[in-house]
Amino acid sequence: MFGENEARRCRADFPSLARRHEGNRRPLAYLDGPAGTQVPAAVIEAIAGYYRSCNANTHGQFATSRESDALIAAARETAAAFLGAPTGRTISFGQNMTTLCYSLSHALGRELAAGDEVVITQLDHEANRGPWIGLRERGVNVKEVRLRPDGRLDYEDMAAKIGPRTHVVAMGLSSNALGTVNDAAVARALSRAVGAILVLDAVHYAPHFPIDVAALDPDYLLCSAYKFYGPHVGILYARPGLLEKLEPDRLRTQDQTAPERFETGTLNHAALAGVKAAIEYMAAWGDGCQVTAVTGTVDRARC
Ligand SMILES: Cc1ncc(COP(=O)(O)O)c(C=O)c1O
Numbered sequence: 001m002f003g004e005n006e007a008r009r010c011r012a013d014f015p016s017l018a019r020r021h022e023g024n025r026r027p028l029a030y031l032d033g034p035a036g037t038q039v040p041a042a043v044i045e046a047i048a049g050y051y052r053s054c055n056a057n058t059h060g061q062f063a064t065s066r067e068s069d070a071l072i073a074a075a076r077e078t079a080a081a082f083l084g085a086p087t088g089r090t091i092s093f094g095q096n097m098t099t100l101c102y103s104l105s106h107a108l109g110r111e112l113a114a115g116d117e118v119v120i121t122q123l124d125h126e127a128n129r130g131p132w133i134g135l136r137e138r139g140v141n142v143k144e145v146r147l148r149p150d151g152r153l154d155y156e157d158m159a160a161k162i163g164p165r166t167h168v169v170a171m172g173l174s175s176n177a178l179g180t181v182n183d184a185a186v187a188r189a190l191s192r193a194v195g196a197i198l199v200l201d202a203v204h205y206a207p208h209f210p211i212d213v214a215a216l217d218p219d220y221l222l223c224s225a226y227k228f229y230g231p232h233v234g235i236l237y238a239r240p241g242l243l244e245k246l247e248p249d250r251l252r253t254q255d256q257t258a259p260e261r262f263e264t265g266t267l268n269h270a271a272l273a274g275v276k277a278a279i280e281y282m283a284a285w286g287d288g289c290q291v292t293a294v295t296g297t298v299d300r301a302r303c
Pocket of ligand 1: 224234
């Protein structure tokens with residue numbers, strides 16, 4: 001049960017909630033939900049702690065570098081547990097969801113010819129529309145599933161628009177504008193029937209519902225940690241085996257295997273410490289959730 005005591009305890013976890021209005025000295029209320037959540041002390045401490053004791057690049061044979069490698073691996077495992085993914089090797093990190101989605105559309109776009117089709121929706125955030133609409137420059141036919149006047153997607157229109165030339169279906173799990181929760185099972189069934197890739201935008205959904213990629217069965221799923229008490233980091237889940245076949249923008253010199261294959265340059269290691277701490281923070285509020293501090297994994301079976 002989440003009662004008044006829990007609310008008080010929860011408020012105390014967030015330093016920003018102690019801030020008062022400069023004029024009337026009343027406690028500030030943060031109502032701009034779509035702009036992201038406030039950040040608990042545990043996340044702030046994890047980020048600061050990385051800079052205090054561990055700041056290094058990866059793959060060195062010295063303590064702080066080895067610890068950075070371990071931190072990144074643990075952040076991947078924790079994010080995988082959060083999403084119900086089988087392993088941390090299905091998780092790539094990036095600057096934010098939009099940047100990851102652009103990288104994905106560029107990479108998948110390389111597989112498409114003029115006249116091939118991508119299906120998006122009128123309900124989606126521009127971050128899951130613009131990167132696909134950009135493929136029109138290559139002659140790709142980008143179709144938009146209609147939004148009904150009641151705020152729901154028109155699934156008959158979706159069925160009519162997904163066809164033999166559809167290569168990608170990109171849909172949000174829920175809308176940041178209206179709160180509509182979309183039917184991922186319908187999108188999966190329709191896309192699977194024609195062999196199309198399903199890309200799910202879980203940015204708005206992730207802070208509100210548990211995500212289980214094993215049940216949702218997307219090929220790619222994107223979310224953003226600043227929407228669930230973390231720092232500004234984008235997260236991409238890729239079905240095992242898919243990234244290896246993809247041609248994302250990348251350096252010849254970087255790791256060519258998944259999930260690093262999809263990541264360019266140096267990751268924001270301190271922020272990844274924050275992503276891990278944010279997921280552990282949420283798990284700690286769950287009923288009987290267990291967080292294993294050493295590995296950073298969340299025991300979903302008990303959540
Ligand atoms: C549903 C949805 N998708 C995508 C995005 C873009 O996420 P990011 O800011 O991480 O690029 C947002 C941001 O508000 C969003 O609400």
